[in-house]
Amino acid sequence: MNKKVVIAFLFMFLLTISTGVYGVILSNTEPTLFWFAVPAGNITEPKVLRGPGPPINLTPIKVDIDRFTPLKKFFNPNVVEIGTHWIYNYGKKPVILRIELINCTLPVKWDVSANFPFDEKTHTFTKPLMPGQRIDGLVFHWIFEIPPELMNKPIIYQGGVKLIDANTGEVLTFIPIEIVRGELMRGGS
Amino acid sequence: MNRFEILKKNKWRYISFIIGFLLLVSPFALLIRLEFWITGNLAEPSIHYACLRMPIGWIFRGAVNYLISRPEMTAFIIGVLGLSLFLGPIFCGWLCPVGAVSEAISRIIPLPNKFRIHIKDTNITSALRYGFFAGYITIYILIGLKLSGDWIGSICCRFCASTILQNLAAGIFGWLLPTYGSIEYWGTASIIVLISWLIIGGIFTYGGRGWCLFFCPLGAFSNLLYKVGAKLGFYRITYNKDKCSHCKKCNLVCPMWAIKSDHSVETALCINCKECVNICPTGALTMKWGKENATK
Numbered sequence: 001m002n003k004k005v006v007i008a009f010l011f012m013f014l015l016t017i018s019t020g021v022y023g024v025i026l027s028n029t030e031p032t033l034f035w036f037a038v039p040a041g042n043i044t045e046p047k048v049l050r051g052p053g054p055p056i057n058l059t060p061i062k063v064d065i066d067r068f069t070p071l072k073k074f075f076n077p078n079v080v081e082i083g084t085h086w087i088y089n090y091g092k093k094p095v096i097l098r099i100e101l102i103n104c105t106l107p108v109k110w111d112v113s114a115n116f117p118f119d120e121k122t123h124t125f126t127k128p129l130m131p132g133q134r135i136d137g138l139v140f141h142w143i144f145e146i147p148p149e150l151m152n153k154p155i156i157y158q159g160g161v162k163l164i165d166a167n168t169g170e171v172l173t174f175i176p177i178e179i180v181r182g183e184l185m186r187g188g189s
Numbered sequence: 190m191n192r193f194e195i196l197k198k199n200k201w202r203y204i205s206f207i208i209g210f211l212l213l214v215s216p217f218a219l220l221i222r223l224e225f226w227i228t229g230n231l232a233e234p235s236i237h238y239a240c241l242r243m244p245i246g247w248i249f250r251g252a253v254n255y256l257i258s259r260p261e262m263t264a265f266i267i268g269v270l271g272l273s274l275f276l277g278p279i280f281c282g283w284l285c286p287v288g289a290v291s292e293a294i295s296r297i298i299p300l301p302n303k304f305r306i307h308i309k310d311t312n313i314t315s316a317l318r319y320g321f322f323a324g325y326i327t328i329y330i331l332i333g334l335k336l337s338g339d340w341i342g343s344i345c346c347r348f349c350a351s352t353i354l355q356n357l358a359a360g361i362f363g364w365l366l367p368t369y370g371s372i373e374y375w376g377t378a379s380i381i382v383l384i385s386w387l388i389i390g391g392i393f394t395y396g397g398r399g400w401c402l403f404f405c406p407l408g409a410f411s412n413l414l415y416k417v418g419a420k421l422g423f424y425r426i427t428y429n430k431d432k433c434s435h436c437k438k439c440n441l442v443c444p445m446w447a448i449k450s451d452h453s454v455e456t457a458l459c460i461n462c463k464e465c466v467n468i469c470p471t472g473a474l475t476m477k478w479g480k481e482n483a484t485k
């Protein structure tokens with residue numbers, strides 16, 4: 001077989017594999033997707049919630065914009081996306097879920113689509129989520145826009161997401177969310 | 190033949206691309222809307238429900254549960270692949286909005302061809318294309334066998350041209366109808382995809398199909414099936430060397446670099462767009478059914 005053909009094949013094969021590896025590296029520097037489940041309580045450290053479906057890894061969410069790649073820093077440094085495709089009910093009773101983003105003064109756009117009724121005004125999935133069930137066909141994103149005056153602050157956003165039983169007001173899960181700058185420097189000081 | 194004549198000769202193809210866009214891309218997404226209306230699905234219709242990447246990954250990682258739980262995506266991919274066996278990759282050549290947009294951009298922007306990438310050896314182009322496809326399926330086999338660990342991940346959602354197209358459409362047509370997608374957020378991977386799909390693959394690639402040629406698993410898989418289908422005598426392009434005047438017009442119009450040096454057609458690359466058939470002055474390239482002259 002022609003040597004050039006073999007080299008071309010191997011080149012693209014390795015480039016593709018490297019893209020898969022780079023995707024993992026990117027998910028550390030630009031985390032976007034997380035798993036959510038109720039009831040998990042206050043998530044102060046990574047935790048695995050077990051239930052009838054897959055084990056759910058819940059973790060406090062921290063985005064350090066200093067870890068963005070040069071490309072992201074150059075083109076779109078002030079927009080952070082956080083979202084999920086997975087919200088599960090691992091509790092024992094049906095629950096109407098309201099989602100609340102707390103302490104957020106940043107402009108944030110909610111981009112939600114699901115095969116499940118969602119009220120955009122109250123941020124509530126208006127149908128009960130049955131035990132063991134997950135919200136079908138969910139695509140859920142918050143798009144945070146950081147105003148220029150906050151871009152140089154060490155802590156840009158410190159709050160979190162509450163998953164609340166809309167009927168009783170009980171907080172079923174709380175996941176802290178932080179958008180920070182230079183996490184390593186602060187950690188060392 | 191000038192650009193206008195080429196446009197006229199292939200008008201049904203370009204109309205078909207507009208239909209493909211309206212069928213799949215939100216806020217229109219008419220095909221997905223129809224399906225959601227029939228099935229009572231409440232999600233916002235978008236091209237993501239006709240995903241060109243994920244179900245192929247599911248097939249190779251053996252994720253039967255995903256294939257069953259997303260029947261609309263599975264049916265779409267099986268439909269496109271099935272058509273490719275019998276009719277060639279006509280989804281790519283006539284409907285796919287991802288391929289259509291990059292091809293359109295390359296035609297609209299009048300960049301001299303000397304600044305455009307064009308590999309004339311179909312063996313090398315095929316090797317690059319199937320090197321990507323082999324890498325793509327290797328990743329999903331590793332994931333399926335749980336050998337991917339934390340070192341390699343899926344290259345579907347993060348590196349997806351459909352997402353970029355959908356987000357751009359949301360930015361352009363968002364005022365018309367509620368639409369899914371956001372133009373505000375650009376992650377590193379999406380910037381890389383935008384550059385590879387529209388800038389390098391569209392503007393700086395001859396024919397504007399760089400993404401289709403080198404980064405689309407559905408395109409590569411469809412062409413593998415077309416190659417098999419053509420050997421079995423299904424609908425295919427055929428070349429009659431006795432009629433060929435070697436004018437090279439087919440080379441000039443082929444967006445997939447599929448014409449070999451002897452002017453026969455490489456079915457591992459051709460998307461049955463018929464641009465070459467329509468321009469060929471001697472009728473050396475024709476579409477055929479049946480075993481007679483099936484590609485060797």
Ligand code: SF4
Binds near residue numbers: 286287289406
């Ligand atoms: S190769 Fe992929 S992106 Fe190109 S036309 Fe075919 S499905 Fe669309």
Ligand code: SF4
Binds near residue numbers: 426444445454464465
């Ligand atoms: S060989 Fe002809 S039909 Fe095939 S992609 Fe090229 S121009 Fe289109």
